[in-house]
Amino acid sequence: MRIDLHTHSTASDGTDTPAELVRNAAAAGLDVVALTDHDTTRGYAEAVAAVPEGLTLVTGAELSCRIDGIGLHMLAYLFDPEEPELARERELVRDDRVPRARAMVGKLQDLGVPVTWEQVARIAGDGSVGRPHVAEALVELGVVPDVSGAFTPDWLADGGRAYVEKHELDPFDAIRLVKAAGGVTVFAHPLAVKRGEVVPEDAVARLAAAGLDGIEVDHMDHDEATRTRLRGLAGELGLLATGSSDYHGSRKTCVLGEFTTDPEVYGEITRRATGAFPVPGTGGRD
Known part of the structure; x- marks a missing residue:
């Protein structure tokens, strides 16, 4: 069973439409794919309508957060997209x-x-x-x-010459809001050092104590040593360890299914979620 829990469509900064994304996921041999556009659920309806037979869609979002001046992304899965407080925070981020x-x-x-x-x-x-x-x-x-x-200090990396801050959630608030909406939270690419300053491990421990469910371990921006370190950290903190492609279509070099999540971890995510449920494909439609 091949499970990719981090992808983007044209609803945010990917190049595949939501319908194209789920069809391409099936063509890549995936059994499960999560649509996690940045701070938006706009792609849900199109993706759900197009899920091919044999593929299961997990709805989600990647929430923009900041802690102690350091930016981080929080993957949120299977939350109720209509929950008003979380919807309001997503709107504030999008409007900025x-x-x-x-x-x-x-x-x-x-x-x-x-x-x-x-x-x-x-x-x-x-x-x-x-x-x-x-x-x-x-x-x-x-x-x-x-x-x-x-994404370097010369240009757009955090603190770079052309970088501009935006409205971002406090990650503790993000965890609280997602949980209140019945969802599950996973810290995305926590040690992607090439993107800029990363959150220290003691802050990850505080997030875990606040209810964080997991960390994304297997990711293109983590080398083998980093993945080993993160897997150990997940074990110490009792966090789920996921793997994902962070697919953006042709905008980045990563491909669907480049990294995947263990089926047992996926099963635990779905067991914890109460806000929404995975969508099994029925053949889709254009």
């Missing part, structure tokens, strides 16, 4: 995305980069605009070789 992206464009222009808001808006399309869209604009202009190359 456009002014933030415009401010990053302004900083890049001050640095001599001929990027425009119109270019970034075209790349984002109907998705929730974010740093990857600005990064892709830099790729188009030949400023950096690829999207990952834009």
